[in-house]
Amino acid sequence: MANRTPTEDEVVAQLRAEGKRITQAKRAVIRALLDAGDHRTVEEITGTVQAQVPDTSLSTVYRILEELEIFAIVDHTHNGHQAATYHLAGRDHGHVTCQRCGTTFEVSTEVFDLFSRELRRTTGFQLDPHHVALSGLCEECRTGD
Ligand SMILES: [Zn+2]
Numbered sequence: 001m002a003n004r005t006p007t008e009d010e011v012v013a014q015l016r017a018e019g020k021r022i023t024q025a026k027r028a029v030i031r032a033l034l035d036a037g038d039h040r041t042v043e044e045i046t047g048t049v050q051a052q053v054p055d056t057s058l059s060t061v062y063r064i065l066e067e068l069e070i071f072a073i074v075d076h077t078h079n080g081h082q083a084a085t086y087h088l089a090g091r092d093h094g095h096v097t098c099q100r101c102g103t104t105f106e107v108s109t110e111v112f113d114l115f116s117r118e119l120r121r122t123t124g125f126q127l128d129p130h131h132v133a134l135s136g137l138c139e140e141c142r143t144g145d
């Protein structure tokens, strides 16, 4: 995975090369994720898209995100009990989420490297720290009471 977020034109060019149609809604989804720069739920993305393309439904946005995932343009993450969030692929990172306040934090993959290596050495298991956030308490919640 490259450590750089693609531009809107690069994403569109990639989809065209795959023979995909570029709809207004699709462009709006890509733009919403680029502008956000971090993680958004399908509901949040739909809200942003509807401001530009009013008749876009939640299920349309789901379908677009699924297509973008197939081409590794978009990734999703599960954050504890909350809705999954989506963001543009291209930056290697893992996630931790606070089980009390629900905040998700990005963590560089180097933080997980030691643990990943040890896990693979002892069990053969290959960790994907990006797909599901590890759960715990953030500093504020840990020291707040
Ligand atoms: Zn992420």
Ligand SMILES: [Zn+2]
Pocket: 098, 099, 100, 101, 102, 103, 137, 138, 139, 140, 141, 142
């Ligand atoms: Zn917290």
Ligand SMILES: [Zn+2]
Pocket: 076, 078, 131
């Ligand atoms: Zn998943």
